[in-house]
Amino acid sequence: MINVSIIGGGNVAYHLIKHLLRIKDVRLVQLYNRSLESIHQFKEVVQITSDISTLKKADVFIISVTDNAIMSVSEAIPHSNCLVVHTSGSIDMNSLNSKNRKGVFYPLQTFSRQKKINFSNVPICIEAANENDYLLLQNLAEKVSKKVYRISSQQRQYLHVSAVFVCNFVNHMYTIGHSICKEHNIPFEILHPLILETAEKIKLLEPTAAQTGPAKRKDTVTIQHHLNLISTQYQKLYKQLTESIIRHNEKTL
Amino acid sequence: MINVSIIGGGNVAYHLIKHLLRIKDVRLVQLYNRSLESIHQFKEVVQITSDISTLKKADVFIISVTDNAIMSVSEAIPHSNCLVVHTSGSIDMNSLNSKNRKGVFYPLQTFSRQKKINFSNVPICIEAANENDYLLLQNLAEKVSKKVYRISSQQRQYLHVSAVFVCNFVNHMYTIGHSICKEHNIPFEILHPLILETAEKIKLLEPTAAQTGPAKRKDTVTIQHHLNLISTQYQKLYKQLTESIIRHNEKTL
Numbered sequence: 001m002i003n004v005s006i007i008g009g010g011n012v013a014y015h016l017i018k019h020l021l022r023i024k025d026v027r028l029v030q031l032y033n034r035s036l037e038s039i040h041q042f043k044e045v046v047q048i049t050s051d052i053s054t055l056k057k058a059d060v061f062i063i064s065v066t067d068n069a070i071m072s073v074s075e076a077i078p079h080s081n082c083l084v085v086h087t088s089g090s091i092d093m094n095s096l097n098s099k100n101r102k103g104v105f106y107p108l109q110t111f112s113r114q115k116k117i118n119f120s121n122v123p124i125c126i127e128a129a130n131e132n133d134y135l136l137l138q139n140l141a142e143k144v145s146k147k148v149y150r151i152s153s154q155q156r157q158y159l160h161v162s163a164v165f166v167c168n169f170v171n172h173m174y175t176i177g178h179s180i181c182k183e184h185n186i187p188f189e190i191l192h193p194l195i196l197e198t199a200e201k202i203k204l205l206e207p208t209a210a211q212t213g214p215a216k217r218k219d220t221v222t223i224q225h226h227l228n229l230i231s232t233q234y235q236k237l238y239k240q241l242t243e244s245i246i247r248h249n250e251k252t253l
Numbered sequence: 254m255i256n257v258s259i260i261g262g263g264n265v266a267y268h269l270i271k272h273l274l275r276i277k278d279v280r281l282v283q284l285y286n287r288s289l290e291s292i293h294q295f296k297e298v299v300q301i302t303s304d305i306s307t308l309k310k311a312d313v314f315i316i317s318v319t320d321n322a323i324m325s326v327s328e329a330i331p332h333s334n335c336l337v338v339h340t341s342g343s344i345d346m347n348s349l350n351s352k353n354r355k356g357v358f359y360p361l362q363t364f365s366r367q368k369k370i371n372f373s374n375v376p377i378c379i380e381a382a383n384e385n386d387y388l389l390l391q392n393l394a395e396k397v398s399k400k401v402y403r404i405s406s407q408q409r410q411y412l413h414v415s416a417v418f419v420c421n422f423v424n425h426m427y428t429i430g431h432s433i434c435k436e437h438n439i440p441f442e443i444l445h446p447l448i449l450e451t452a453e454k455i456k457l458l459e460p461t462a463a464q465t466g467p468a469k470r471k472d473t474v475t476i477q478h479h480l481n482l483i484s485t486q487y488q489k490l491y492k493q494l495t496e497s498i499i500r501h502n503e504k505t506l
Contacts, residue, residue, distance in 0.1 A: 011465075066470075067474070068474065090467075108443060109446060109447055109450055110450055110454065110463075110465050111465070112454065112458060112462070112465065114457070114462075115454055115457055117450070122446060123446055123447075125443070147446070151443075155439050157482060158434070158482060159434065160479075161433060161479045161482050161483060162430035162431075162433045163430070163447055164466055164467065164468075164479060165426045165430040165433070166426055166447060166451070167451045167465070169426050170423045170426045170452075171454075171455070171460055171464050171465070171466075172460075172468075172494060172501070173419055173422050173423045174418075174419055174423075174455050174460035174463075175460040177415035178455075178460045181411070181412065181415050183411075184407075184408055186404070186412050187402070190361060190378070190404075191415060191416060191419050192455075192456060193361070193362060194416055195419050195423070195455070196452050196453070197370070198363055198419070198420045198424055199423075199448050199452035201363065201368055201424075202424070202427050202445075202448070204368055207427035207428040207430075207431045208428055209365070210365060210368075210424055212364070212365065213417055213421030215417075215421060216421070217319075219320065221320070221321065222320060225343060229410060229411060229414050233497070237493055237494070237497055240493060241425060244490060245421070245428075247486070248428060
């Protein structure tokens with residue numbers, strides 16, 4: 001049995017708590033959040049608190065708060081020599097306060113409160129300052145997910161910037177496609193199968209091999225036509241992305 | 254029974270031929286391509302030719318060649334008053350030669366020869382110059398796919414530029430993520446669940462509601478840190494995409 005307390009009430013914390021409640025060998029000791037509102041719904045099944053000084057001892061404290069609060073929250077934990085980990089993609093493990101043992105438990109996924117997530121498919125990237133803690137975290141992570149990776153703080157920052165490209169920037173491409181469709185009364189759902197296929201394809205092909213479209217073909221007629229169709233705010237992006245694809249293509253050939 | 258001939262041997266033609274061969278009420282009359290090599294594999298089941306003047310009459314000729322060859326190929330068809338359609342996302346229906354009846358049969362998907370596709374889920378965007386031909390095309394399209402949409406040439410060009418954003422540019426984001434991971438010995442597969450979830454999420458949420466990440470949060474510390482991590486060739490893109498997300502966000506609020 002691993003005793004875990006969760007600090008934070010954002011999207012990651014929310015989905016993690018929901019998942020941990022279903023795992024037999026994990027006991028949720030306590031939930032802490034600055035305001036009780038976002039963890040209020042769990043109060044029948046776990047002890048909740050908004051006073052960090054009342055945190056009880058646990059095997060693992062998982063800090064899942066905004067990046068710039070991690071340091072101060074880790075300092076405020078009223079215990080020492082416990083394992084304290086954070087769930088951030090971009091914060092170094094050593095930003096955690098040194099009175100406790102340090103680690104990272106980074107679930108690499110995009111979490112929105114309105115969208116259910118199957119946490120057992122979420123890759124968990126773990127790291128710990130000492131090997132025993134690593135084994136404890138590995139044990140916990142393997143109860144949480146089928147996909148556990150050892151990733152150093154150094155690697156994790158590159159993983160995080162990659163995630164920004166393949167998730168946040170990708171979603172922005174969806175936003176632009178959606179807005180163009182809306183403006184011209186085209187149901188956006190026509191693009192769903194294309195979006196899914198594009199995402200699934202790269203499980204089989206490397207992204208460079210999967211590239212298609214006017215930029216890949218250097219089809220300047222279509223490129224120019226597209227630039228004429230879209231508003232100035234999208235033209236700059238279209239141009240730069242096209243140039244970037246052409247540059248990559250030339251490197252690959 | 255609808256008699257169909259396919260003109261072209263590219264990725265779209267290849268997947269379309271494979272699918273049409275399995276449909277009971279469609280008879281493939283002939284396949285034409287400039288070089289026989291790419292359609293050679295079908296020669297046991299359909300008549301193939303590289304001489305366009307030997308094309309027999311059919312109910313529908315589907316021209317699936319590169320955009321800038323559509324006009325000349327449609328002119329070279331040795332028949333008149335047949336229904337001739339093309340499969341392009343960006344070419345106007347009226348670019349087809351006027352000796353035949355005109356239409357468009359645009360399967361909106363990304364096709365790579367190495368990747369199998371379930372054509373019955375591919376949205377088919379159709380258009381025809383007269384209503385009888387529209388009904389014939391609709392009949393054909395509904396045998397090919399569960400998803401058939403009436404889309405005008407005018408709308409189709411906007412649909413196509415949207416597709417470039419949500420597919421081609423998205424795939425380029427995958428390419429950049431892949432290259433960053435590779436450089437830092439991080440297995441790219443860690444990002445697969447994130448990529449799929451990002452694609453699936455927008456079936457439930459509008460893309461603006463699904464947006465997450467440092468740009469959405471205006472987290473300038475992380476943004477600056479990411480810019481320091483990546484090479485100059487990606488910095489410009491990262492900056493512009495971030496600015497564009499922030500701009501969109503401000504409009505939405």
